[in-house]
Amino acid sequence: MSFKLAIVGRPNVGKSTLFNRLVGKRLALVDDQPGVTRDLREAAARIADLRFTVIDTAGLEDATDDSLQGRMRRLTERAVEMADACLFMIDARVGVTEADRGFAEILRRQGATVIVIANKAEGKAGEAGFYDAFQLGLGEPVQLSAEHGEGVTDLYSRLRPLIEAHEAAEEAPETDIDVGEDDGDEGTRRPDKPIQIAVVGRPNAGKSTLINRILGEDRLLTGPEAGITRDSISVQLDWDGQAFRIFDTAGMRKKARVQEKLEKLSVSDGLRAVKFAEVVVLVIDVTSPFDQQDLRIADLAEREGRAVVVAVNKWDLETDKSDKARELREAFGRLLPQLSGAPLVLVSGLTGAGLDKLRAAILSAHDVWNRRITTAKLNQWLAGEVSAHPPPAPSGRRLKLRYMTQAKTRPPSFVVFCSIPDELPTAYRRFLVNGLRRDFDMPGTPIRLFVRGGDNPYEGKKKRLATSLDKHKRPKQRG
Known part of the structure; x- marks a missing residue:
């Protein structure tokens, strides 16, 4: 099991900036506004030859009630319990505050392995705060600049013995395990390869609550407030024998209402999750279903070529089901x-109703999204469709559909070779797409149909081969 390192500290001390540097990507949202991060975000990290898992956490707030800040604090305390070590970060330019001293005492009581990080310590402005960090009583601090990468070598020196000791403890003697025979690739879906899922929808539709119910634990921050989720948080799980990676995204409001820079960053992060997903689960609130924004989000997923599953949430509130x-x-x-x-699946993130049907719908949509049809079957089908419903003859010229093949999957994409491709009406293309969806059992998935000019692409090869053979048969002329 990978060594886990949690980054904790007050809001706006640079935790997410350090997280992004260790991961090597801009995964976490970063802004000058304090309190940007709210959920726990895990990712694989590295410093030179060290490999570990880093956890970005919300800023530690001095609140213990059921308010949003109190729930964020409990989630951060849980990350400390999960981690093998903690980076306790302070702002070296501000120095040690009373809140820092209180949180240091909490870490000391929990018995956590702690490395103090004096961040923003570049230049002389951070020297005083670096020396102040000694008074926390958690050992020698590391002078670091997450923004510029200064001090990462010192952090490497402090982490290396901890990670090596963890890896040594994890090593176990090998045992004889019967893994059985390899039956080969039986399809495009493998139980051990995670299916990428993006959960999207309007604010307060219950996305995080639904994911927590699937996970069986309160892994994501939830509450009655709209717009709690800001980052696109990914969690990985084994759901009844199949691996999944689920991305929880920020609620997407109408573009005209998105004014703040932070919300724009959150929505952009959610759109990026949709582009990298395989299946998009659109969560709709049963109390206001199919709002204009729901339709826009669904249309976005279709245009991106993702498989779509619609989950109508809060079904427990409905009386006339x-x-x-x-x-x-x-x-x-x-x-x-x-x-x-x-x-379309009716679910309840609060009670867990309908989750089995949701899983089955996701797997079905993923299988259809990966479906491949042989060229022979496609051309046999095309001949039957053209015979039963010939394409129109614009300007008296008859259109000939000569050949069809599947260019790719994910989503299923097909190419038709036509005598006059520009003249094939949009309505007839839609007729062919609907026929493919109906006759090859591909409901719901986006289908791409491209029309190209020319004949059967293999006919040119036959002609070239015949010409080449003819040249070899000709008698050589004597000079």
Whole structure:
């Protein structure tokens, strides 16, 4: 098990900046405004040859009630319990504050292995704060600048013995394990390879609550306030034998309402999660289903070519379930025809109702998204479609659809070779896409259809081969 290192400290001391530097990517949102980070974010990190897991945490607040700050503090304290060591960060330019002393006492009582980091210590402005850090009684601090990378070598020297001791303790004698025979690749989905899922929706739709219910623990910060989640937080789990990586994203409001820089960064982070996901789970509040923003988010996922599953959350609040379910399915088919046949699942993040159906819908959507159809079946199908419903003849010229093949999966993408590609109407292309969706059992998934000019691409090879053979058969002329 990887060595876990939690970064803790007051708000706005540079925890997320150091997290990004250790990870080597800008994963965590960074802003001058204090309190940007609210959830726990884990990622693989490295310093030279050291490999470990780093946890970014919310700023430690002096609150113990059920307020948002109190819930954030409990989540940070939980990260300290999970970690093998903590980097306790202070702002060297501000010096040691009373809050720093209080949090140092908490870490000391919990018996955590602590390394004090005097951050923002570049130049003379941070020297006084660095020496003040000795009074915390947690050992010699590390003078560091997360922004500029100064002092990372000193941090390496302090971490190396801890990580080496952890790796030595983790080593165990090898045992004889019967792994069975390898049956080969039985499909595109492997139980050990995580399926990437982005959970998206409007603010306060219950995304984090739903993910916590799937995880079986309060891993993500939740509450009645809208817009709690800011970063796109990823969590990995084994869900009944299949590995998943689930990204919790910030609620997406209408673009005109997004004014603050921080919210713009949060929404951009969520859009990036959609682009890298394989399946997008759109969470809709049953009390206000299929809002205009819900439709925009669903359309975004379809345009990005992601498989889509619609999860209608807070189903436990509905009293007339039968009529409401029928109403929701009718509205889904009418408002989102581009996702016709996509799974719609009724769930409750609070009670856990419908989670088995949600998992089955995600796996089904992922399988369809990866589906590949042989060229022989496609051309046999194309001939039948053209025979039953010939394409129109614009300006009296008959269009010939000569050949069809699947160019790629994820999402399924097809190429049709046509005699006059620019003249093939959009309606007929839509007719072919609907036929593919119907006859090859691909409900809901985005389908891409490209029309190209020219004949069967293999015919040119036959002609070139015949010409080459003909040249070899010709008698050589004597000079």
